[in-house]
Amino acid sequence: MGGERVEILMEEDRIPREVTKILISLASTWDDTIDKNSLKVIPLKGAMTNEVYQINWETQKGELPADQKVVVRIYGQGVDAFLNREVEINTFECMSKHGQGPRLLGRFSNGRIEEFIHARTLSAHDLRDPEISSLIASKLNEFHKVQMPGPKNVVLWNRLRNWLSSAKQVCSPEEARVFMLDSLDEEISILEKEISGGNQLIRLCHNDLQYGNIMMNEDTNLVTIIDYEYASYNPVAYDIANHFCEMAADYQSETPHILDFNKYPDLEERKRFIRAYLSSSGHEPTDVDVAALVEDVEKYTLASHLVWSLWGIISEHVNDIDFDYMEYAKQRFQQYQLRKAKVLLMEILKD
Template sequence: MAIKKNGLIPSSAPEELKNVLKAVASEWGDKIQDMEEFLVIPLKGAMTNEVFQINWPTIYDDLHQKVLVRIYGEGVELFFNRDDEIRTFECMSKHGQGPRLLGRFPDGRIEEFIHARTLSAADLRDPEISVLIAAKLREFHNLDMPGPKDVLLWKRLRTWLGHAKKFCSPKDVKDFCLNVLGDEINVLEKELAKDHQEIGFCHNDLQYGNIMMDEETRAITLIDYEYASYNPVAYDLANHFCELAANYHTETPHLLDYIIYPDMEERWRFICAYLRSSGNEPSDAEVEQLLIDAEKYTLANNLFWGLWGIISGHVNKIDFDYLEYARQRFQQYWLSKPLLLGS
């Protein structure tokens, strides 16, 4: 898919994309005669797909329409079923939770462009914005989505471990300790899968680039549901906390800084806001239990994204050092496991 450059859609772009763009424009009453009327703006920060803003002039010269074009990354079928993800996307739209699906073509889709700004890494540390994210996440977890409501985490980890082993050389298998991760996953499932834990529809990838905010209304929208599934809500909280150590808009986006991982006060505040948004004041015991559970689930989260990094490093051509990212996630797993589970 060749629409990477900032400017016009090149003639090499697939006819299916051009036709869907023209169809969307026509449906909105805009008559596009030439592909040169479509302007392309690459959006940075995506690590599974390539994402572009596409603009074109309306019948009124001073106005422009905007859509978002998502080009699917290579090898994504190893991570999730695209048809399932599309069904989730459409269901989320019906729930009023995200952008509308405007069109599909073999290598991607066209989405409604949300007139809100994507958050930055710094925004996640803003106490006021953090409270809004916590409340939105609670709302997300309470969604009643179609299909089985079984926890997907453990099955997905085992499947991804199998994929990672197939891609890696014997040296990499040894360096990444892949031969012992099956036992580690078993231990985590036994230690973490407790009866008291709440299961909800989880985003599973709540980094700042997947959170948008309307500057006027302060309404939060969560986007990109590729990894969404039913899981323990503590796991989703853990994922979000881990993402606070990342900034994907630096010269070294693959590097994580665990020095800035949220401290106890920050995590306590987020979980209080999360529980309080349901309308009841949580007890200290409730907050503490969910905080403990979430912290333990960072272990599963590090394995999840470590395996994702290995697989992505072998199948995805996006400019991102996936393997170094994987090394950091695994390193954090081995460092934190004795502290969280004991030896």
């Protein structure tokens, strides 16, 4: 470090030295920092695949303003099997430009430094709060309207096929049998044919709208959606379906990999969310509008279950985070099997 003393008060072995150089450089621009080399590193909970830390500095006033705190995000091992980091960074910068998330302050070989947001991360319980849920619905509609440069093709089906191919490469023969991987190619094709037709709205989607990726300022009720690792163009019905499925999870519990699908929102909750989503565009939707999107969303829960089942299978083999990915994958695959007959039968009868 060129002879400079860097004091890291917590988790000192978790912050790479190349990152401390960037952090010191940032702190050097703030006049009231007592010692730019004295970093306080606070682990943040809620991330599923990355390690996330809040970085503080002591100031003359003692209380550090929000714009002099930063977040360091260290990418988890094996995550690159799922995504393109350059695409993610481009999405991050685009969202920031449109006022949708934190600013990018720096990059390093296996992570990035972000602006600190003065807000709290939501909890599993928050997703069921009608007022908070309506705020999320409105923010998601706003998110979907952001125009990303480049192609605007649906990514969902290629992602499923690519992840299926990766899962087949890493899993054991027994795991392949349990998840029926040899027949999933055909299932994905059937699913695409049956549920992706019609005049579905295609927009930039978050694709991972679990509570840990949603923050809210308690003073202003301003909601911010963060972490765009899986963001891409997809049907908005898929994004909403994925959010509903996430209501079964509590990643801060003693058994974070266990899902409770009794917590999946009932019909009235789903209608309320979708009405709030549609009405945030400036006009009141009809009951027919709401019912149509509710129906599309239910179909896309099947795709959500398959996506995260494959994600769990792959993660089990490439990620060393303390999380039972394989059990998580089994639960998502079970839900897919339980629901597909009913959902696809309804679609066939409608045709």
